[in-house]
Amino acid sequence: MYLDEVKATLIDVLSLGDAGQRLNADSPLLGSLPELDSMAVVSLIGALEERFGIAIDDDDISASTFETLGSLADFVAAKRAE
Numbered sequence: 001m002y003l004d005e006v007k008a009t010l011i012d013v014l015s016l017g018d019a020g021q022r023l024n025a026d027s028p029l030l031g032s033l034p035e036l037d038s039m040a041v042v043s044l045i046g047a048l049e050e051r052f053g054i055a056i057d058d059d060d061i062s063a064s065t066f067e068t069l070g071s072l073a074d075f076v077a078a079k080r081a082e
Contacts, residue, residue: 002052002080003073009051010069013044025070030063041066054079 003025011020014035029036036044045056056079065075 001073002076003070005051006048006073006076007069009047010044010072013047014040023069025068025073027069029068029072030066036066048076052076052080054082 007020007023010016010023010029014020014033016023016033016035030041041061045061048054049056054076060075060079064071066072
């Protein structure tokens, strides 16, 4: 549902450019994208909060949230539904 918007945010925050266009729901993120380091995760969370009007608490975040683009989009969808 939010896959394309989350993907666009990820590409923007990490400055992935054309390489980011190849990402799909099954694309691994954490540990697979060198651009996604701990500081980038913080920036990405802030960008997702702003773009989707959600609040993400530290307790909400786990490695599984950032496992794939699809898991991140599912997380955003769940936060929007709260």
